[in-house]
Amino acid sequence: MKLHEYQSKTIFSKYGIPIPRGRVAATPQEARQIAEELGGRVVIKSQVLVGGRGKAGGVKLAKDPAEAEQLARQILGMDIKGLPVRKVLVDEASAIDQEIYFAITDDRAAKKPVIIASAAGGIDIEEVAIKTPEKIIKVHIDPLLGLREYQARDVAIAIDLPREYWKDFVKIAMNLWNVYKETDASLAEINPLVITKDKKMIALDGKMMIDDNALYRQPALNEMRDTDEDAPSEIEARKYGLSFIKLDGDIGCMVNGAGLAMTSMDVIKLFGGEPANFLDVGGGASAEKVAAAMRIILSDPNVKAILFNIFGGITRCDEVARGILAAMEEVKPKVPMVVRLVGTNAEEGRKLLENANMITAETLADAAKKSVAAAKKGK
Amino acid sequence: MSILVDKNTRLLVQGITGNEGLFHTTQMVEYGTNVVGGVTPGKGGEWVLDGKLPVFDSIKAAKETTDANATIIFVPARFAPDAMYEAADAGIPLIICITEGVPVQDMMRVRNYLDQKKVRLIGPNCPGLLTPGEAKVGIIPGDIAIAGNIGVVSRSGTLTYEVLYAMKNLGMGASTCVGIGGDPVNGTNFRDVLMMFEHDPKTEKVIMIGEIGGNEEEKAAEYIATKMTKPVAGFIAGQTAPPGKRMGHAGAIIEGGAGTAADKIKALEAAGVKVAKHPEEIPTLF
Numbered sequence: 001m002k003l004h005e006y007q008s009k010t011i012f013s014k015y016g017i018p019i020p021r022g023r024v025a026a027t028p029q030e031a032r033q034i035a036e037e038l039g040g041r042v043v044i045k046s047q048v049l050v051g052g053r054g055k056a057g058g059v060k061l062a063k064d065p066a067e068a069e070q071l072a073r074q075i076l077g078m079d080i081k082g083l084p085v086r087k088v089l090v091d092e093a094s095a096i097d098q099e100i101y102f103a104i105t106d107d108r109a110a111k112k113p114v115i116i117a118s119a120a121g122g123i124d125i126e127e128v129a130i131k132t133p134e135k136i137i138k139v140h141i142d143p144l145l146g147l148r149e150y151q152a153r154d155v156a157i158a159i160d161l162p163r164e165y166w167k168d169f170v171k172i173a174m175n176l177w178n179v180y181k182e183t184d185a186s187l188a189e190i191n192p193l194v195i196t197k198d199k200k201m202i203a204l205d206g207k208m209m210i211d212d213n214a215l216y217r218q219p220a221l222n223e224m225r226d227t228d229e230d231a232p233s234e235i236e237a238r239k240y241g242l243s244f245i246k247l248d249g250d251i252g253c254m255v256n257g258a259g260l261a262m263t264s265m266d267v268i269k270l271f272g273g274e275p276a277n278f279l280d281v282g283g284g285a286s287a288e289k290v291a292a293a294m295r296i297i298l299s300d301p302n303v304k305a306i307l308f309n310i311f312g313g314i315t316r317c318d319e320v321a322r323g324i325l326a327a328m329e330e331v332k333p334k335v336p337m338v339v340r341l342v343g344t345n346a347e348e349g350r351k352l353l354e355n356a357n358m359i360t361a362e363t364l365a366d367a368a369k370k371s372v373a374a375a376k377k378g379k
Numbered sequence: 380m381s382i383l384v385d386k387n388t389r390l391l392v393q394g395i396t397g398n399e400g401l402f403h404t405t406q407m408v409e410y411g412t413n414v415v416g417g418v419t420p421g422k423g424g425e426w427v428l429d430g431k432l433p434v435f436d437s438i439k440a441a442k443e444t445t446d447a448n449a450t451i452i453f454v455p456a457r458f459a460p461d462a463m464y465e466a467a468d469a470g471i472p473l474i475i476c477i478t479e480g481v482p483v484q485d486m487m488r489v490r491n492y493l494d495q496k497k498v499r500l501i502g503p504n505c506p507g508l509l510t511p512g513e514a515k516v517g518i519i520p521g522d523i524a525i526a527g528n529i530g531v532v533s534r535s536g537t538l539t540y541e542v543l544y545a546m547k548n549l550g551m552g553a554s555t556c557v558g559i560g561g562d563p564v565n566g567t568n569f570r571d572v573l574m575m576f577e578h579d580p581k582t583e584k585v586i587m588i589g590e591i592g593g594n595e596e597e598k599a600a601e602y603i604a605t606k607m608t609k610p611v612a613g614f615i616a617g618q619t620a621p622p623g624k625r626m627g628h629a630g631a632i633i634e635g636g637a638g639t640a641a642d643k644i645k646a647l648e649a650a651g652v653k654v655a656k657h658p659e660e661i662p663t664l665f
Contacts, residue, residue: 106483106484106487106563106564108483108563108564108593108630109593109594109595109598111486111487111490111491111564112487112491113484113487126635126636142491143484143487143488143491144488144491144492181484184482184483184484186483211482211483211484212625212629213456213480213481213482213483213629214482214483214484214485216456216457217457217482243626243627245621245624245626247619247621255537256537257535257536257537257538257627258535258536258561258626258627258628258631259533259534259535259536259537259538259539259561259588259590259616259627259628259631260535260536260537260538260540260541260616261626261627262538262590262591262616262617262619262620262626262627262631263538263541263614263616263657263658265619265620266616266617266618266619266640266657267657267658268619269618269619270656270657275619278620278624278626278627280627311537311540311541311544312520313506313518313519313520313536313537313540314402314518342541342544343520343523343540343544344520363659364541364657364658364659365657365659365660368657
């Protein structure tokens with residue numbers, strides 16, 4: 001789960017990391033009011049969950065409250081990479097001397113958290129990594145020991161930070177480690193961490209991602225979820241515990257198991273079709289879940305055929321077949337359906353679907369071919 | 380011979396009295412796996428499976444009585460890290476964790492702790508292990524695979540069943556099937572398992588089934604190219620997966636352009652691995 005900049009910075013501030021004075025606004029009037037309170041120049045920053053806001057014109061400097069209102073109006077009406085801007089952050093403007101990149105994230109290959117830092121802050125770090133990898137410093141953290149101060153100092157030295165700032169930097173690093181650890185973040189990023197003209201170190205921008213699997217113990221963060229970037233069908237699927245991702249093709253897929261669900265999409269593509277979605281109904285798929293899944297797939301008007309690919313293990317094929325029948329009763333689908341049942345209770349499942357007017361298939365390849373043909377006919 | 384589990388495995392089940400634990404314990408015992416007991420804190424002294432299997436309050440107590448040498452975990456995600464630490468501290472050398480949804484930071488701590496103790500972990504978020512005819516330690520349906528000389532290693536569950544089933548239909552059997560799980564941080568990776576298969580006399584060929592996310596397939600390719608003598612065939616799931624989206628498995632995500640199926644297939648093919656276009660084709664590639 002991604003957090004907005006303003007949410008990330010509020011968390012940073014709670015953990016003792018200095019951030020600019022400022023607040024979030026949902027209307028131009030609010031933006032003006034915040035600018036009046038702050039006094040002086042302010043930055044108006046769109047709050048959307050994508051990178052490249054600055055380049056898209058979603059970050060602007062205002063010299064006074066009137067201009068803050070005008071720019072906020074402009075930015076609040078924008079769409080950035082398809083996402084509507086619903087909020088802007090109004091921050092006091094800083095006079096910047098130096099910009100640093102500083103983040104803590106998971107290194108899945110090393111099985112350890114890692115600090116990533118660079119003296120080349122403020123720009124896209126992935127670009128730095130490709131063009132000038134020598135400018136990126138990485139220090140792994142022992143997850144059982146936690147970040148040690150000497151490691152933070154080593155980073156300060158490696159990015160040529162002047163000595164007078166080491167103390168502040170180490171404090172920020174230790175605090176960011178606490179943020180990362182205590183919020184179950186998969187990314188806690190300050191970009192840029194700036195040194196201002198009056199020699200203060202401030203987290204000017206922040207980005208956090210939280211491990212979805214840890215949200216059960218992060219209820220406050222769970223409430224911060226912004227679903228703007230999710231398709232309505234994805235939000236609906238989440239309610240039923242279904243793993244669903246909407247795609248642009250015309251063959252709906254219902255599969256048990258994530259690996260097999262991905263593979264079914266791949267095989268559809270291999271035989272000339274385009275999958276409309278990724279959907280894992282999960283282990284032990286109940287009739288209720290299957291019915292919900294079918295409704296969600298059919299809510300996409302692009303869908304011209306559906307492929308059911310169920311490999312029964314824990315999941316029993318007859319249970320899935322009952323779900324399919326119940327769902328057909330309810331949604332009365334008009335598109336052709338291809339079904340392949342293998343494994344536990346497959347025979348019983350097939351019998352249940354005998355009169356349901358479905359196309360049956362034996363192998364995955366056969367099922368994919370038949371659904372591609374069915375979708376083409378439906379066009 | 381086979382790897383990791385066989386008829387000498389003496390297995391404990393953590394979470395044996397739960398729904399899933401009990402269901403799969405029954406299946407494992409029916410298959411012929413030597414399950415020696417289970418653990419559910421607070422239920423020590425009870426018996427399950429018609430009085431055939433004792434339940435203990437702790438792994439320590441279970442180990443003392445049964446001399447178990449492996450444990451399988453079926454407890455919910457929030458209790459799974461503790462279950463793994465407990466097993467490691469009790470001196471169990473092989474832990475199989477089926478549980479899905481363990482937070483990544485927990486897994487980083489668990490993995491680093493287990494490495495210090497030299498404990499082998501399979502999973503989490505995996506279907507477990509199957510050595511056909513000898514031991515089923517996990518949830519892979521026993522009847523879809525026959526014994527043979529092909530080692531199978533995979534990040535996925537049902538996709539693996541698909542491949543085992545295709546093998547069986549062609550009369551081809553598995554030495555051991557290892558489900559390493561779909562999480563970004565896990566206990567055992569492709570490279571580890573490939574090394575075990577390379578040294579296992581019963582295994583003559585290997586099938587590896589990867590998917591998008593991370594770089595473990597690439598590391599495996601390097602091992603195959605430099606150290607492996609046995610032929611390897613494989614498949615990579617997620618060629619049509621959009622970047623930035625988590626495809627069901629916590630670890631199945633293309634991040635910053637890295638971890639794509641195309642990169643993995645390229646690395647494997649360069650290492651001499653025959654990569655199938657679809658899973659049913661894999662066993663025909665040898």
